[in-house]
Amino acid sequence: MIKPEAWKIHNPSGSRRVLATKRLVGERWLEVLAAFDCRVELYDAEDMFGEAELIEAIGDQCDGALGQLNEPWNEHVLTRFSAAGGKVISSYAVGVNNIDLGCASRLGIAVCNTPGVLTEATAELALALVFAAIRRIAEGDRYMREGRFLGWLPQLMLGRQITGRTLGLFGAGRIGQTVARALAGGFGMDVLYFNPHPRPELEAYVADLAEVAGRHGQPVPSIRRTTDPDELFVHGDVLVLLSSYSPQLHHLVDARRLSLMKPAAVLVNASRGPVIDEAALIAHLTTHPEFTAGLDVFEFEPRLVEGLTDRPNVVLSPHTGSATLESRSNMATLAALNCAGTLSRWPANTAVSTNELATGPLRQLVPSLLNAKELDWPLA
Numbered sequence: 001m002i003k004p005e006a007w008k009i010h011n012p013s014g015s016r017r018v019l020a021t022k023r024l025v026g027e028r029w030l031e032v033l034a035a036f037d038c039r040v041e042l043y044d045a046e047d048m049f050g051e052a053e054l055i056e057a058i059g060d061q062c063d064g065a066l067g068q069l070n071e072p073w074n075e076h077v078l079t080r081f082s083a084a085g086g087k088v089i090s091s092y093a094v095g096v097n098n099i100d101l102g103c104a105s106r107l108g109i110a111v112c113n114t115p116g117v118l119t120e121a122t123a124e125l126a127l128a129l130v131f132a133a134i135r136r137i138a139e140g141d142r143y144m145r146e147g148r149f150l151g152w153l154p155q156l157m158l159g160r161q162i163t164g165r166t167l168g169l170f171g172a173g174r175i176g177q178t179v180a181r182a183l184a185g186g187f188g189m190d191v192l193y194f195n196p197h198p199r200p201e202l203e204a205y206v207a208d209l210a211e212v213a214g215r216h217g218q219p220v221p222s223i224r225r226t227t228d229p230d231e232l233f234v235h236g237d238v239l240v241l242l243s244s245y246s247p248q249l250h251h252l253v254d255a256r257r258l259s260l261m262k263p264a265a266v267l268v269n270a271s272r273g274p275v276i277d278e279a280a281l282i283a284h285l286t287t288h289p290e291f292t293a294g295l296d297v298f299e300f301e302p303r304l305v306e307g308l309t310d311r312p313n314v315v316l317s318p319h320t321g322s323a324t325l326e327s328r329s330n331m332a333t334l335a336a337l338n339c340a341g342t343l344s345r346w347p348a349n350t351a352v353s354t355n356e357l358a359t360g361p362l363r364q365l366v367p368s369l370l371n372a373k374e375l376d377w378p379l380a
């Protein structure tokens with residue numbers, strides 16, 4: 001149910017009606033939209049928008065929408081959006097699995113996202129989950145708060161080391177590559193990765209790291225690509241999931257693949273929840289107390305499958321991969337530029353880094369237009 005009192009209007013005289021279903025971080029995004037003649041209708045409350053709320057908010061006339069990753073921009077909603085004159089869904093996220101891209105393209109609606117500016121933040125969170133899980137940080141924190149710490153003990157909260165072990169990486173896009181560089185460079189981990197395409201730049205980087213590490217007598221990392229995801233499960237001491245989501249990846253991590261994993265491995269998911277069969281994971285965490293997991297995303301987000309919170313060997317975080325001030329404010333600027341830019345028919349960016357577009361002087365380029373080809377959009 002939409003709360004009428006939650007609406008805030010920015011730049012009321014703007015001639016283009018832009019809907020923002022949540023308040024974004026910082027102020028620059030509002031300034032950008034106002035500078036390009038947008039009247040921003042901002043829903044300034046925390047309740048989530050489902051189909052009914054989106055349709056109500058779109059109303060009879062709406063030029064653009066700044067949407068969130070947990071909103072169902074499906075065929076039904078997009079049809080209503082198009083009928084209201086909607087030309088662009090500018091998503092405040094990199095993952096757009098909540099938007100029916102094919103349908104948007106058929107309706108001539110541009111779909112934009114915010115890649116690049118959240119790479120470091122999301123990689124850092126994935127790394128935080130690796131360490132929090134394997135070194136039992138959340139468990140230790142609860143132990144301390146409960147007043148159970150009576151003094152140093154040889155066997156208290158034993159975890160595992162990752163130095164010199166194997167990282168299994170599912171998805172070697174920007175974020176995955178950042179995680180791989182950190183773990184290979186910082187801890188001499190061998191990287192075994194699965195990605196639709198080889199990543200020669202990452203392979204060259206790890207080869208250089210290996211050469212430096214060898215010269216300095218440090219653990220020497222290696223890298224290899226596999227085309228068989230099972231290999232990651234068999235060999236990974238640390239398995240990090242960082243792919244974008246598609247229905248083919250539903251339950252990639254199921255009971256069979258979990259059974260391939262080493263008993264004391266750590267599994268981290270910072271991609272999308274349905275990649276893991278959460279019930280199978282709970283069963284595995286129960287029967288393998290040395291196995292640990294770190295989850296930032298959930299199969300039925302925001303609901304957790306029953307039993308998950310009873311497991312001490314899993315660390316949970318509320319989908320905060322990109323939640324740094326730097327990343328979220330740059331995402332906001334990109335989302336505004338994507339929206340203002342498509343409404344103004346700026347050419348789609350193909351060469352400039354999104355970081356530069358978010359932080360540098362204003363360039364009249366749509367930072368990231370996903371269906372530029374389908375819409376026959378001019379490219380820059």
Ligand code: DGY
Nearest residue numbers: 093094095320321322
């Ligand atoms: C995204 O942008 O897709 C991330 O999940 C946000 O944290």
